[in-house]
Amino acid sequence: MATTRQAAQASGCPAIACRECGFYKIGLSLGLGGTDTALLDRYVKRRRMYKRGEVLYRIGETFTYVYAIRSGSVKTYIATDDGRLQITGFHVPGELLGLNAMDDNRHNCEAVALESTSVCEISLDCFKELAQQIPSVHYQMLRIMSKEIRHNQELMLLLGKKNAEERLATYLLSLSRRFAMRNYSPTHFNLSMSRGDIGDYLGIAEETVCRLFTRFQEEGVISSERRSIVLLDLERLSAIARESYPATARVIPLLHALSR
Secondary structure (H helix, E strand, O other), rough: OHHHHHHHHHOOOOOOOOOOHHHHHHHHHOOHHHHHHHHHHHOOOOOEEEOOOOEEEOOOOOOEEEEEEEEEEEEEEOEEEEEOEEEEEEOOOOEOHHHHHOOOOOOOEEEEEEEEEEEEEHHHHHHHHHHHOOHHHHHHHHHHHHHHHHHHHHHHHHHHHHHHHHHHHHHHHHHHHHHHHHOOOOOOOOOOOHHHHHHHHOOOHHHHHHHHHHHHHHHHOOOEEEOOEEEEEEEHHHHHHHOOOOOHHHHHHHHHHHOO
């Protein structure tokens, strides 16, 4: 019987050997072993660069690739019946894109690069073959889907129960946690999305977003200069968002500073 490594070599799927690939890092974070991450190296098709404004995939296109963001950021959105756009998500390095198209093999939203963005791609056929070679992939996929469901539930709560100030504070805290999980600074980062996009995502007017950023800055909660954001007071921001402030959050910025 051929080994899994031999099966990967004989699969006919073009491969790149890139230890920095987003899929490789995700594989490690999901607990895949050394042999399994070697398979990831072989199954990933290519790494591509997208300029700001370039489209990764459009609504209705056939689902052919799963994407992992290596650097940069991407927004996803759908068009309403009256022609308006609804932002459905902002995606940062280490996150996967395209999985919600698995149901009917067609994308139900559009994905656009918000800045120069590098992504790793794996074709659907190769992804299915990878899942056959690594049975644990099915379980890991369930975990990813579970997180997506939880995110959608949190977004429904955000839009349905919180006021504009609470929504923006919650959004900034969410970004802080996502960046911290990927060893980026949880308190100092760039907002690649426009104030208008943020407002569209949170269901508030762009003018309100701008006004709230100004208020947060005047109150010493954040420091903002164009797209650069510094979260100065996580505890205060959590109070505004009406979220519990875990003790561990107090040491995240310190740990990040010590690791640099």
